[in-house]
Amino acid sequence: MQKSTPGRPREFDDTAVVEAAMDVFWSRGYEGASAQELCERTGLGRGSLYNAFGSKQKLYHRALTLYQEQGIQAQAQILNGRGTVRERLQALMDWGIAHDLGPARGRGCMALFAALDRAGKDPEVAEIARVYVQRLEQVLCHLFAVGQRSGELPSVRSALEMARGFVGSYYGLRVLGQSMPDRGFLRDATAGILASFGAGDERLG
Structure with a gap:
């Protein structure tokens, strides 16, 4: 889910992360999707996930x-x-x-x-x-x-x-x-x- 380039900060593959989150939301619904499962499925820590997408709600909007x-x-x-x-x-x-x-x-x-x-x-x-x-x-x-x-x-x-x-x-x-x-x-x-x-x-x- 992550990619890096020599001399540059590590970047996320946004599409892959959103696809993984989409699978969680599709299976669990918005309320049923826990932060822990979203982190496990996307491969990102909670801080990285929400720093990149803002909030669970905004990540859901992207996934939808x-x-x-x-x-x-x-x-x-x-x-x-x-x-x-x-x-x-x-x-x-x-x-x-x-x-x-x-x-x-x-x-x-x-x-x-x-x-x-x-x-x-x-x-x-x-x-x-x-x-x-x-x-x-x-x-x-x-x-x-x-x-x-x-x-x-x-x-x-x-x-x-x-x-x-x-x-x-x-x-x-x-x-x-x-x-x-x-x-x-x-x-x-x-x-x-x-x-x-x-x-x-x-x-x-």
């Missing part, structure tokens, strides 16, 4: 921002990929289900739970969450607009309205993945979401 940056890049890659609108929306929801039911099951989506748990207490978390939703909304809005122009999707609603409706359904699905960790249930829910957006109603394979 990094998590969201990685998440939006992965989701945008799916939504901007090849295939029909329906195929790309299905791929995004399959990606979410795979994460929620995969080896990291129980951790869920750090961005979603940060918004639910911290946004009302921490204005910076609320702002980070707002920016994240806006970025995902922009990618979805473009996709829905493309689908409407091609005739794949109806034009009864605006692309923006459809994008916002899908964001609500998508994150509702992610919450359900925590309380209903049943792949068949979540696939049925996915099929229903796709049908409601006029993107096909056939069952998922």
Whole structure:
């Protein structure tokens, strides 16, 4: 986690430290992440850690921002990929289900739970969450607009309205993945979401 250059003071690899802290916050939540575990996982002493990042809260903000940056890049890659609108929306929801039911099951989506748990207490978390939703909304809005122009999707609603409706359904699905960790249930829910957006109603394979 540390690097040094001859003749210069030792420096920290900020990205590696924030990634290690992100893993702790993702697993434990903000309140559950102890200073001791953050130090152990980052490889820094408490003084060095807080001198570099200011406080546990500021380190959490950095970790949450990094998590969201990685998440939006992965989701945008799916939504901007090849295939029909329906195929790309299905791929995004399959990606979410795979994460929620995969080896990291129980951790869920750090961005979603940060918004639910911290946004009302921490204005910076609320702002980070707002920016994240806006970025995902922009990618979805473009996709829905493309689908409407091609005739794949109806034009009864605006692309923006459809994008916002899908964001609500998508994150509702992610919450359900925590309380209903049943792949068949979540696939049925996915099929229903796709049908409601006029993107096909056939069952998922």
